[in-house]
Amino acid sequence: MKLTFVGTSHGVPEKERYCSCTMIESGGARYFIDAGAPLGELVKRCDWDIREIRAVFTTHVHADHTVGIPHFADLINWFYKEAAVDFYITEQPLIDAIKGLILAMEPGSTLKEDRVRFHLTDPTVDWEDENLKLHYIPTKHLPEGHPSYAILVTEKASGSRVLFSGDLSIRLEKSDVPTILAEEELDAFVCEMAHFSAEALKPYLDACRAKNLFFIHVAPAKKFEDIEALKPGYRFEIHTPADGDSVEF
Ligand SMILES: [Zn+2]
Ligand SMILES: [Zn+2]
Numbered sequence: 001m002k003l004t005f006v007g008t009s010h011g012v013p014e015k016e017r018y019c020s021c022t023m024i025e026s027g028g029a030r031y032f033i034d035a036g037a038p039l040g041e042l043v044k045r046c047d048w049d050i051r052e053i054r055a056v057f058t059t060h061v062h063a064d065h066t067v068g069i070p071h072f073a074d075l076i077n078w079f080y081k082e083a084a085v086d087f088y089i090t091e092q093p094l095i096d097a098i099k100g101l102i103l104a105m106e107p108g109s110t111l112k113e114d115r116v117r118f119h120l121t122d123p124t125v126d127w128e129d130e131n132l133k134l135h136y137i138p139t140k141h142l143p144e145g146h147p148s149y150a151i152l153v154t155e156k157a158s159g160s161r162v163l164f165s166g167d168l169s170i171r172l173e174k175s176d177v178p179t180i181l182a183e184e185e186l187d188a189f190v191c192e193m194a195h196f197s198a199e200a201l202k203p204y205l206d207a208c209r210a211k212n213l214f215f216i217h218v219a220p221a222k223k224f225e226d227i228e229a230l231k232p233g234y235r236f237e238i239h240t241p242a243d244g245d246s247v248e249f
Contacts (some may be wrong), residue, residue, distance in 0.1 A: 001026045001132070001155040002248045003162065003188070003214075005241040007037035010194040010219035011064045017243050019064035020217055022164065022190060026155050027131035032056045033151060033164050033190075035068035037243075040075045050076075055086040057134060058121070059166030060141055060148035061094045064217075074102045077109070077116050084115040088127070090147050092120055123149060131156060140174035141167040141195070150178045152186075160249035162188040163210065167217070172196045172204075182207035187249040192217035198226035205234060212247075213238045 002025040007018030019036025030053045032039065043050055058066050069087055076083045089095045095118045099111055123136035133154045141148035151164045163186050169176050172195075181189060181204060189210040191201075194217050205213070213236055215227050224240060231238045241247075 001153070001158065001160055001162065002246060003190075004246040005214070005216060005243060006032070006039075006042065007034075008216040008218075008241055008243055009036070009064070010192075010217045011062070019067070020192075021068060022216070024132070024153060024162075027157065028052060029054045029129075029131055031132065033153070034058055034065040034166075035072065036064040036066070037068050039068040039072040041071075043072075043075075043080070050080045050083045053083060053085055054129070055088065055127075057088045057127070057151060058090055059139075059151060059164065061089070061091050061146070062142075062167065065167070066094065070098050070101050073098060073116050073118075074105055077102055077112050078106060081115075084117070086117045086119060088119050088121045090121045090149065095120060121147070121149070123147070128156075137178045137180070139166055139176040139178075140169045141176070152178075152180065155249075158249065160187045162186065162190060162249065165189070165191045167192050168195055170195050172200045177201070177204045182209060184209060186210040188212040188214060188247075190214045190216060193223055193227065194219040198223065198230055202230075205230065208234075208236065211236055212249075214247075215240050 004023040006023050007021035009017035009019045020034040021037035022033045024031040035056050127134040135152040137150040139148045139150050148166055150166050154161045193215045227240055
């Protein structure tokens with residue numbers, strides 16, 4: 001599978017970085033993990049074939065992971081008529097709000113539910129198509145009653161596996177780094193770095209069996225130095241991708 005880091009910023013945009021959004025390409029289809037970047041505009045800027053975009057998965061409702069969806073979904077509704085996209089959202093009120101926003105922005109219109117398909121994330125069932133399988137792992141980023149997830153993506157053809165952390169608990173106080181990181185060999189771990197220090201993550205890195213580590217969602221900027229300082233201590237590769245960087249497994 002090919003990953004492109006479309007947006008690597010944390011809760012707010014940076015001068016050169018959109019908020020969280022990673023594109024996965026597999027079998028001629030495109031998928032997104034989180035949509036904090038302006039997907040509706042990037043489709044044109046990046047020349048993505050709109051017919052290839054299959055699904056947008058989100059890790060939790062925070063705007064820096066979801067705010068690209070309303071505009072993109074609205075464009076699919078009335079403009080990108082060849083597109084049919086599934087949007088997986090973790091809380092029903094956000095689904096209702098996005099649907100309401102689209103209808104409010106298109107007076108007299110209807111939601112083309114055959115092409116603009118919203119789904120409430122069901123973490124008890126793995127999602128799959130002919131290219132990918134997604135497994136949701138609950139985390140504890142949000143207050144009680146509000147779900148958040150890490151997502152493990154497996155490409156069927158190659159067997160390659162990438163774990164996305166989503167956002168995790170403040171200072172990792174709720175110990176919600178997925179245990180699979182220590183249990184199984186993964187091709188990559190795409191990890192946020194805004195809610196805890198490199199020091200707090202160290203015990204998990206010591207046990208980490210992923211071959212590559214990508215830090216995104218890094219804040220404050222000083223943490224880029226902390227990440228550099230981590231590099232000599234580990235056998236696996238540690239990367240801090242910029243927007244637009246791609247990697248293939
Ligand atoms: Zn975030
Ligand atoms: Zn968040």
